[in-house]
Amino acid sequence: MNASRTTSSFSRRGFLGLAGAAAVLPVLAACAPGGGSGGGTGAPLKFWDMPWGEPGYTVAAKKLVESYVPRSGLPKASYQSIQWNNFSQTFSSAIASKTGPAVSTGGGFQAFQFADQGAIAYADGLIDAMKKSGQLDDFLPGTIESMKTGKGYVAVPWQLDMRVMWYRKSLLEKAGAGVPTDWDSFRETSKALAKIGVFGFGVGAGAGNNFGNHAMVAMMIGNGGGMFDADGKPDLVTDRNIEAMEFVRELVSLGAVDPAAVSYTTDNLTTQWKTNRIGMGWNTAGLPASIGDTGDILVTSPLTGPHGDKATLAFGNNIMMYTNTPSQEASEAFLTWYLKSMKALWDQDVIPALPVLRSIAESENFKKNTQADKIIREWQPVSKTFGATSAALFGALAAVDGGQAITQFSQTMLQGKTDAKTALQTFQSAIEAVVK
Incomplete structure (x- = not known):
């Protein structure tokens, strides 16, 4: 399975096994530690990632995480690549045994499903901090908002999968x-x-x-x-x-x-x-690469509907934090750093997905892909979530999509x-x- 197809097939639906696996989570949630215990002061912060591209992606992402130097008193981070096959059970079992990640990527609805089960550490504090520092301004319109639920932000977006x-x-x-x-x-x-x-x-x-x-x-x-x-x-x-x-x-x-x-x-x-x-x-945005044709396959501008509407469907893939972590401070520090540093993955051309950050989308290297650049400029501003016309996503969408x-x-x-x-x-x- 090539990079583009991997991204498109699993970015939303890959976590659909949790629709069944979630049956065990009400029990797990009752015994899951509260926001920030587990792991001990000397334990590394576990970051689990999915193979979002060709093998070169995992190599580059692992190297990136290993370069993380935390501030004094906070743990370093370890990297583990989780394969898509049966990954929903991998996450569920790890949460049950309290051996899961503190931070992870995953399926597009994963954070919403785990939040319903009490396993997610909400990102409101992190988002408030990014707002104060100005980092929040780097996100493309609507991407942060798509992570908000009635209880708070379940995750932070990092890439887009658009139709x-x-x-x-x-x-x-x-x-x-x-x-x-x-x-x-x-x-x-x-x-x-x-x-x-x-x-x-x-x-x-x-x-x-x-x-x-x-x-x-x-x-x-x-x-x-x-x-x-x-x-x-x-x-x-x-x-x-x-x-x-x-x-x-x-x-x-x-x-x-x-x-x-x-x-x-x-x-x-x-x-x-x-x-x-x-x-x-x-x-998906990766069609030309997936069929090996980058010259004759071109993207249209968004089509205008009979009443003047212009819109399309987009899925926001995200990075989520869990309640089982060395500390919430450690999770937020790592995720803040990762968001600032992940541009390296696009610079190395190891990830086919679209970025959510302006600083990446506006970079010289990204703009070399003229079709992806056009999608960000023309399609992303009119994109809506799978839950439209609702402004909020929710865990049950996974069962609908899958x-x-x-x-x-x-x-x-x-x-x-x-x-x-x-x-x-x-x-x-x-x-x-x-x-x-």
Whole structure:
């Protein structure tokens, strides 16, 4: 699995095992130490990290952590790379035995789930300190806010995983079509591509492939809708959502969607891009690298919806602190340092994800990747979370993102046989059983 696909596949969904593993955590939370015991004064602060790129990432991240020199009285940090396979159980078991990390990266909803179980040390103190020092101003708009819950900030963001619209320049030229700027022109370009046997809505909803799911959510968000209301309650059957999904059905009828897309795995989707079968489609910011084509695959600007809306779906991957730590002071000191120092990972080109810090996004090295730079400049400011239109995220979103209901909904829409309202009603009933 390549770097881009690793990032896209696991940044949000990799922690979904906790939907089941969390069943043990109510017991664990009762015996977990309170904010800041455990470990002893001589114990190193444990930082657990995930393989966010090719093997070079882990080597560079380990070297970075080993360079940490804490101020007097605080512990050094140790680095451990946790593999994605079964990692939810790895974290859960470690928390149960009080051998887990003090600070870690992980799945996008991980902090929210563990916070619900009492295992997370909230980051409010750290964020207040960064606000006073000016460090908070370095974060891109909306990234810090996405970590806030009713009880406080569960984590601090460090990278972004976004859904954006890509196109293959040579195929649009062959079809005599322009780069779409809104839904109307997207429809016309899709028609032109269909005439040359190319698909204009390249996604998939097969086993392990979430691009179809996220494309549906991105389309709803891009039309001013979303899956939830402002209070975080499921709110799918709205005029804007129905309109967005009827547009998807229209694309299906125009031949913009491969009939086999309902069963596409991520590998199938990658192959379709590589073999020039897809002319446009939703994907991650790392698509060009994942298919080995950085010249002909270009990102559009955000598409304008029929009511003037511009928006897309984004997941904020974060760094979280735990209650089992040598001290909360030690955790906050390390995380403050890490946020200031992690630019080295982008400078070494070992991480495909998008940064949340302006100082990295505006650096000369990052701007060399013109497509990533465009995504940060144009797509990030209009991005919204998986919980839209709610301003806050919550742990139950993991079960929605990784559940069967959203995949079944996406497959239904990609088949184009069921009207949008009926499909949305079915989807709403399914997630109401999860989000209570």
